[in-house]
Amino acid sequence: DIQMTQSPSSLPASLGERVTISCRASQGISNNLNWYQQKPDGTIKPLIYYTSNLQSGVPSRFSGSGSGTDYSLTISSLEPEDFAMYYCQQDASFPRTFGGGTKLELK
């Protein structure tokens, strides 16, 4: 199984700040890396798919990059609605696996 390690697990940040969340796979996943946002009410939506493709309707302040085993999600300027949980997920092979999550909190 491919293990996904996300960091940091908690990220205090301020409005307008630029932040980056990292995700490392235990083996190469050929850019099959996705990012999801989960709000406190449990709602989950995709943000980025296949490393760097922005899901329809997602603001352009979100971006993704990476290759091989190392990937990242960047939010260029934090808005109030961005404070939530973020998960990476590999879709390279079964079993599909998620990172442990990053809680983006208001500093």
Next chain:
Amino acid sequence: EVQLVESGGGLVQPGRSLKLSCAASGFTFSNYYMAWVRQAPKKGLEWVATISTSGSRTYYPDSVKGRFTISRDNAKSSLYLQMNSLKSEDTATYYCARHRTNYFDYWGQGVMVTVSS
């Protein structure tokens, strides 16, 4: 508008069974793989099962293989998860998701399953 609505959750004793349903609308259900993903209380996301468009291929992690069965009825645009021999560690919110090529592009609101005596 794509909608996925789960139902069938509740409190169940260890060792018993429960069947979840997911009603899909707003897209051609038979054209998409579908999946279940769960989240234990205060924990992260765990993929549980995926089914192909026709239902001929199913995929599970070892944690549920042999106990859970994913199925679908394309005529009813419905997805199911039959859960047998339930354990306390199966306690979670279960999400129905559309498993588009390479990612889960739509998610339901989730349904809670509690396994406890």
